[in-house]
Amino acid sequence: MEYGVVGPDNKLICSTEIDLPGPRLPHDSWITENYTILHDLPMFWDPELLKQGKKKMIFDQSMKTRFGVIPRYGSGKDVVWFECDPTYILHTVNAWEDGDEIVAYAYKQLSPVPDIPKGTPSVKVQNYFLSFKHMEPRLAEYRLNLKTGKASERFVDDANAEMPAINYRYLGIKNRYSYNTFAAEVPLFLMSGIQKFDYQELKEVDRYDLPDGKYMGQPVFAPRVGSQGEDDGYLIAYVGNLEQTEVWVWRGQSIGKGPIARVQLPLVVPAGSHAYWGSGEDIRAARARRNAATA
Numbered sequence: 001m002e003y004g005v006v007g008p009d010n011k012l013i014c015s016t017e018i019d020l021p022g023p024r025l026p027h028d029s030w031i032t033e034n035y036t037i038l039h040d041l042p043m044f045w046d047p048e049l050l051k052q053g054k055k056k057m058i059f060d061q062s063m064k065t066r067f068g069v070i071p072r073y074g075s076g077k078d079v080v081w082f083e084c085d086p087t088y089i090l091h092t093v094n095a096w097e098d099g100d101e102i103v104a105y106a107y108k109q110l111s112p113v114p115d116i117p118k119g120t121p122s123v124k125v126q127n128y129f130l131s132f133k134h135m136e137p138r139l140a141e142y143r144l145n146l147k148t149g150k151a152s153e154r155f156v157d158d159a160n161a162e163m164p165a166i167n168y169r170y171l172g173i174k175n176r177y178s179y180n181t182f183a184a185e186v187p188l189f190l191m192s193g194i195q196k197f198d199y200q201e202l203k204e205v206d207r208y209d210l211p212d213g214k215y216m217g218q219p220v221f222a223p224r225v226g227s228q229g230e231d232d233g234y235l236i237a238y239v240g241n242l243e244q245t246e247v248w249v250w251r252g253q254s255i256g257k258g259p260i261a262r263v264q265l266p267l268v269v270p271a272g273s274h275a276y277w278g279s280g281e282d283i284r285a286a287r288a289r290r291n292a293a294t295a
Contacts, residue, residue: 001024001040002015002016003018005073008286009289009293010293013073014075016074016075018070018079023047024039025043025045026039026041027089028089028090028091028106029092030094032095032096032102033172034072035071035097036070036072037067037095039065039066039067040081041089042060042061042088043113044057044058044060045057045058046058058113059113061086062086064083065083065084065085065086066082066084067082067104067142068081069144082144084151087110088109089107089108090109090135091106091107091163092105092107093178094170094175095172096172101144102143102144103141104141104143105141105156107139108140109137109138110136110137111136112135131188132184133160133186136160137160137183138155138159139155139156139159140153140155140156141153141155156202159180160182161183162181162183163217164178165218165219167221167252168221168276169230175199178197179197179219179221179235180197181194181216191215191216191217192216193208194219194237196231196255206255207255215239216248217237219237220277221236221252221277222235231252232252233252234251234252235249236248236249239262243268244264245265245269246262246263246265249261
């Protein structure tokens, strides 16, 4: 694995190689104020079939899930590994430092390589390895103690959900809320509603279920100009079906009341799309820095 950090000027600050026991397929990671937490997960292409030019996903439950904690600008020799139960993680929520511990939240899958139900279309048509309905992700808490080297884990919610969003001003520091999306009952990469989850109370505190026949992708959080709190802003998501797409906007403090705006788009946005929010002020500042650097 190669790990590196890119600075605000778009230049590589550091880069290092990290030894792994074999080729892996990590999809996400965590960051805190001082560390990055990398994933070494026991789901990967069958190495023997790869030698034959073939691909088959395997989940080796005899292997541990490993999380590698590296100082932000560290090298491969600085990584400290923590072992947890075997699983696969597509998306993380957030992580922060709490004394000697790193507290991290992510969606841990109960069935990383699910059995394909009989009588359903081929995986060549519908990829069940990208179906939250069948992978059964659940919100989990991991605690990695940098002093003792011990790791602990637990589930904190039983909703079949994924595709979380947070106020990214809190990325890497302690936050209170995330907006997680419920997996739709159809076996595709589709979501059917939003759960507002409180990490202080460790429970769902609000939710919005989409009308039948409507699906959404990952929402993003846009802080209100002059916002006074973490959830003082707007949640934005693509919502629609195979024939049309709208952009829906909810108030972050009261998603259960439904969207405050719906905007019809002139084209269809593919389901499952990731998205990100950047303020115009930040984008203009980044463009100015880029132009100054290339002038």
